[in-house]
Amino acid sequence: MGSIEVVCGSMFSGKTEELVRRLKRAQIARQKVQVFKPKIDNRYSSDHVQSHDATRILSIPVEHARNILDLVDDNTRVVGIDEAQFFDESIVEIAQKLAYRGMRVICAGLDMDFRGQPFGPMPRLLAVSESVTKLSAVCVVCGNPASRTQRTAGDQGTVAVGAKEMYEARCRFCHEPDLDTYQSRLRASVHSLGSASNGNSLTSGSNASSPALASNEQPTHEVLL
Numbered sequence: 613m614g615s616i617e618v619v620c621g622s623m624f625s626g627k628t629e630e631l632v633r634r635l636k637r638a639q640i641a642r643q644k645v646q647v648f649k650p651k652i653d654n655r656y657s658s659d660h661v662q663s664h665d666a667t668r669i670l671s672i673p674v675e676h677a678r679n680i681l682d683l684v685d686d687n688t689r690v691v692g693i694d695e696a697q698f699f700d701e702s703i704v705e706i707a708q709k710l711a712y713r714g715m716r717v718i719c720a721g722l723d724m725d726f727r728g729q730p731f732g733p734m735p736r737l738l739a740v741s742e743s744v745t746k747l748s749a750v751c752v753v754c755g756n757p758a759s760r761t762q763r764t765a766g767d768q769g770t771v772a773v774g775a776k777e778m779y780e781a782r783c784r785f786c787h788e789p790d791l792d793t794y795q796s797r798l799r800a801s802v803h804s805l806g807s808a809s810n811g812n813s814l815t816s817g818s819n820a821s822s823p824a825l826a827s828n829e830q831p832t833h834e835v836l837l
């Protein structure tokens with residue numbers, strides 16, 4: 613009974629914790645579990661926030677999504693994929709192949725980047741999955757549920773991976789994406805109609821043009837159970 617589950621949301625929404633929770637339950641049920649995540653530089657000088665629990669499973673860093681197919685054992689029942697947003701589009705086909713092979717595939721990842729745009733392969737992954745869990749964080753500005761990731765610092769042209777201090781969770785209304793994005797234009801059009809929900813300025817045009825990646829979660833090499 614293979615299937616695909618997606619756990620998505622902004623940074624600080626607890627996606628990895630939810631992934632780990634599901635994997636832990638599978639292990640209690642004596643199902644063989646394997647976890648993969650994209651190999652990204654500087655992700656491995658990790659703090660060990662989750663190491664309060666002694667049990668851990670190694671998550672295997674892979675260069676390309678296709679490597680997962682080679683590395684999955686035949687007797688594996690549950691495949692965890694963390695940071696799924698960083699894989700290329702082929703992760704969608706690979707997740708489906710694994711599901712057709714009878715495996716339960718659980719993908720965790722950011723649904724939006726820091727500009728509020730759909731992130732990488734996540735939209736298609738969401739579409740083909742059997743189950744979607746969209747988690748929210750807490751908006752650091754107003755305290756409402758946060759769906760978006762705000763980039764607060766850094767060279768906007770670079771890929772900032774694993775620098776969690778450069779991001780914070782915000783709700784739709786407190787999120788200030790860069791002025792060039794679709795999201796910003798949407799907001800601007802609402803403002804011009806005089807029905808904006810709050811007085812947030814749209815002057816934060818500092819987020820520049822390249823599709824920099826908003827990183828997610830703890831930069832841990834291992835998923836700890």
Ligand SMILES: [Zn+2]
Nearest residue numbers: 751754783786
């Ligand atoms: Zn807010």
